[in-house]
Amino acid sequence: VTARGRILVVEDDESLRETLAEVLADDGHDVRVAADGEAALDALHVWAPDLILLDLMMPKMDGFAFREAQRGVEEARPPKILLLSAAHAVESAADELQADAWLVKPFGLADVLRAVDELLAAPD
Amino acid sequence: MTTPNDMAGEGFLAHEPHLRGEVAFRLLVDAVQDYAIFLLSTEGTVLTWNRGAERIKGYSADEIVGQHFSVFYTPDEREAGRPMSLLGSAAEHGRFEDEGWRVRKDGSWFWADVIVTALRDEAGAPYAYAKITRDLTERRASEERQAELLAERRARAAAEEALRARDRFLSIASHELKTPIANLRLSSASLLHVRESGHLDEGRLRAGLARIQTASERLGVLVAELLDITRLTAGVLPIHLGRTDIVAVATDVIERFAEADMGSRIRLHAPPQAVVEADASRVDQVLTNLIDNALKFSEPPAEVDVSIVEVPGAVDLTVNDRGMGIDDITATRMFEAFGRGEAVEHVPGMGLGLHISQQIVARHGGSITAAQRTDGPGATFTVRLPHAVTA
Numbered sequence: 245v246t247a248r249g250r251i252l253v254v255e256d257d258e259s260l261r262e263t264l265a266e267v268l269a270d271d272g273h274d275v276r277v278a279a280d281g282e283a284a285l286d287a288l289h290v291w292a293p294d295l296i297l298l299d300l301m302m303p304k305m306d307g308f309a310f311r312e313a314q315r316g317v318e319e320a321r322p323p324k325i326l327l328l329s330a331a332h333a334v335e336s337a338a339d340e341l342q343a344d345a346w347l348v349k350p351f352g353l354a355d356v357l358r359a360v361d362e363l364l365a366a367p368d
Numbered sequence: 369m370t371t372p373n374d375m376a377g378e379g380f381l382a383h384e385p386h387l388r389g390e391v392a393f394r395l396l397v398d399a400v401q402d403y404a405i406f407l408l409s410t411e412g413t414v415l416t417w418n419r420g421a422e423r424i425k426g427y428s429a430d431e432i433v434g435q436h437f438s439v440f441y442t443p444d445e446r447e448a449g450r451p452m453s454l455l456g457s458a459a460e461h462g463r464f465e466d467e468g469w470r471v472r473k474d475g476s477w478f479w480a481d482v483i484v485t486a487l488r489d490e491a492g493a494p495y496a497y498a499k500i501t502r503d504l505t506e507r508r509a510s511e512e513r514q515a516e517l518l519a520e521r522r523a524r525a526a527a528e529e530a531l532r533a534r535d536r537f538l539s540i541a542s543h544e545l546k547t548p549i550a551n552l553r554l555s556s557a558s559l560l561h562v563r564e565s566g567h568l569d570e571g572r573l574r575a576g577l578a579r580i581q582t583a584s585e586r587l588g589v590l591v592a593e594l595l596d597i598t599r600l601t602a603g604v605l606p607i608h609l610g611r612t613d614i615v616a617v618a619t620d621v622i623e624r625f626a627e628a629d630m631g632s633r634i635r636l637h638a639p640p641q642a643v644v645e646a647d648a649s650r651v652d653q654v655l656t657n658l659i660d661n662a663l664k665f666s667e668p669p670a671e672v673d674v675s676i677v678e679v680p681g682a683v684d685l686t687v688n689d690r691g692m693g694i695d696d697i698t699a700t701r702m703f704e705a706f707g708r709g710e711a712v713e714h715v716p717g718m719g720l721g722l723h724i725s726q727q728i729v730a731r732h733g734g735s736i737t738a739a740q741r742t743d744g745p746g747a748t749f750t751v752r753l754p755h756a757v758t759a
Binding site: 257259260262263264266267270300301328329330331349350351352353354356 | 539540542543545546547548549550551552553554555557558561562575576579582583586
């Protein structure tokens with residue numbers, strides 16, 4: 245069975261990270277995880293995801309710093325970015341990060357799966 | 369006292385012989401408008417008057433010469449004997465400068481800068497006093513306006529900082545609260561979903577429930593912190609004092625960390641017991657917070673040392689970690705609400721724990737301090753709890 249999409253989950257909360265990985269894997273995706281921006285950059289050097297679920301507030305390297313570094317990584321097809329945030333200013337953050345979409349915490353299962361499907365189906 | 373020659377210059381007077389000596393001096397003094405310059409007898413009677421004095425104080429020479437100079441003072445200062453004590457100071461020191469309110473002829477007050485100089489005879493005894501008064505009312509008003517402006521600017525900066533701290537707190541609190549809620553929603557929905565599809569096995573169920581438990585415990589801690597901070601702010605955090613063995617409390621706390629598989633890094637150094645008057649559950653809360661921080665800010669396998677030591681009148685409870693340590697600024701700021709060091713902005717937690725701990729310890733009449741460890745990298749937190757709480 246081929247995976248529907250390759251997704252990197254970047255989230256510092258271990259529990260939420262594992263849950264996201266699980267529900268996305270259940271939904272037929274190939275999922276990898278990273279606990280912060282640094283680990284996510286490392287993952288990108290060996291693996292090219294179609295979509296990155298990105299938390300904003302993380303230790304070591306936050307979402308903003310990660311995005312800045314990640315744009316420097318040469319990609320044939322740059323990954324879509326789905327921002328995960330509890331911040332009320334998520335819209336302006338998404339703008340600044342040039343994210344393709346965002347989810348406001350706390351999001352439900354259906355919200356995540358719908359957003360992921362839409363982004364994977366959207367043209368580049 | 370300055371002589372006329374000094375004032376006008378030798379050369380000028382040499383070409384204007386009619387302006388020499390006493391006459392020149394009197395004319396000069398009389399012409400001065402911005403300063404009240406006059407002589408007083410040793411008893412304080414006004415002997416001379418110039419135009420500046422008339423302009424500043426409102427009396428003409430006819431009205432005031434021969435009167436006692438205490439009429440220039442406010443009733444309170446006259447009552448306190450201030451006018452004559454000023455002359456006394458001038459007699460003693462040769463010269464005396466004073467600033468204060470003085471009274472004009474019409475009863476209005478002005479802010480004066482006054483210099484009184486004792487004029488002495490050859491034996492050194494004062495035979496009169498020279499008094500020079502300047503009206504500084506306007507300058508004082510402008511200084512007051514400046515001070516008001518400065519105070520206003522400071523207050524505005526403080527208010528802006530408080531707003532920024534609140535925004536920062538709201539952003540951290542919403543991140544901290546909403547992450548476990550997202551987790552609860554996702555985990556429970558995913559368990560239901562998998563169960564409906566008939567694929568729910570034992571391992572999957574356990575993992576899902578464990579995550580739900582973690583998230584709900586995290587939420588419990590956060591909500592308790594928010595309640596504590598609210599009650600502290602309102603001054604209604606309950607403290608129930610009783611005989612409390614700090615060693616027993618510490619043993620309990622460390623056992624709890626051990627149950628959560630985080631006890632292997634914690635070492636306790638303590639006497640058999642150390643009893644103080646305290647709220648055991650609050651001391652538990654403070655120590656739990658300090659150990660939790662120590663574990664959070666240092667990587668395994670670095671150990672966290674907890675020491676309990678009897679000192680005169682109190683018990684010292686110390687938590688040492690091998691983390692990033694703290695600079696002096698952070699050491700004082702970190703106990704403020706939302707006063708986290710910038711280096712730890714992204715470490716989980718709302719940054720309220722130390723503030724709450726400090727408030728609890730203060731309610732026990734004790735103190736909490738933080739410092740760089742003296743024996744290598746890391747931080748030291750010391751809680752001092754007095755044997756008895758004195759209100």
